[in-house]
Amino acid sequence: MKNLPLHTPGFQRLVREFSRHLRRLGYNPSSCKSQPSSLREFLHWLEQQGITDVESVRPKHIKEHYQYLLERPNQQRVGCLSTSTVVQHLYTLKLFFHYQETLGTITANPISGLIFPRPVSPERTVLTVEQVKQLYSACETLREKAMLAIFYGCGLRRSEAEQLNISDVQFRNQLLYVRQGKGKKRRVVPMSGQVARDLQEYFYRERSQYEKKQDEDSRQAFLLNVNGHRMRGGDYGRKLKLLLRKVNLPQHFSLHHLRHSIATHLLEGGLSLEQVRDFLGHNSIETTQLYTRISQSYLATQTHA
Structure with a gap:
């Protein structure tokens, strides 16, 4: 909801600064659009609660906003927000409050001690050769x-x-x-x-x-x-x-499924995790290890084909 109005000048400034912060960190263009939009929605929600500064935000406000997100209608399709979208909103808030904590604009991080239910990720699928x-x-x-x-x-x-x-x-x-x-x-x-x-x-x-x-x-x-x-x-x-x-x-099947597929096929072809990690540009081997589970699942389907 990037067009939600913000009536507090300080909140308007925070969205602009957070957007610049994401670009400096090297986030991709889509994240540099979606995350400030998620922050804007949170700040808009705060205004509706009568809160006009982030120093006044408490853990209970984060929990209430989380509940609001779970119930908010999806603007693009029938139903509520997807689990992944809610998780993205929470990730934005974690980034934002960590940023404010680093700047020293807040004395306590209201989201740091909160634990939210972990979403169940659907199993990734790949195309066969x-x-x-x-x-x-x-x-x-x-x-x-x-x-x-x-x-x-x-x-x-x-x-x-x-x-x-x-x-x-x-x-x-x-x-x-x-x-x-x-x-x-x-x-x-x-x-x-x-x-x-x-x-x-x-x-x-x-x-x-x-x-x-x-x-x-x-x-x-x-x-x-x-x-x-x-x-x-x-x-x-x-x-x-x-x-x-x-x-x-x-x-x-999407463009990213093609990336999943080549990773799986390379592992099946004998490349090491380290080689596939470098090929894909992953920061850590743990991310690449996800493909070993895909690889095993893929191998099972090939065995029974």
């Missing part, structure tokens, strides 16, 4: 193959694919550079020969068809949409849904 082959076979353009090469072959996140520039792809050395991954972390992704060829064929044989804009960003972008602009998450998502429909695969 055969399903990935079906997606490739459904491609009608070199750009579609390049898209699969980026998300599956290179395991990029959506935000990383959006930022990919021509200068980031080295065909001869078969290397792809992620200049600003999650947390502003850089990494170098090795490309297989086929992945490098798919990207190279798109670049030399098809990209010029989409060159309609002459602005600097479009000239630098590796993948262009039909309007000649840099491909964005929505463009990629729509392309993937189209490919899924062509081969009758479930529509719940």
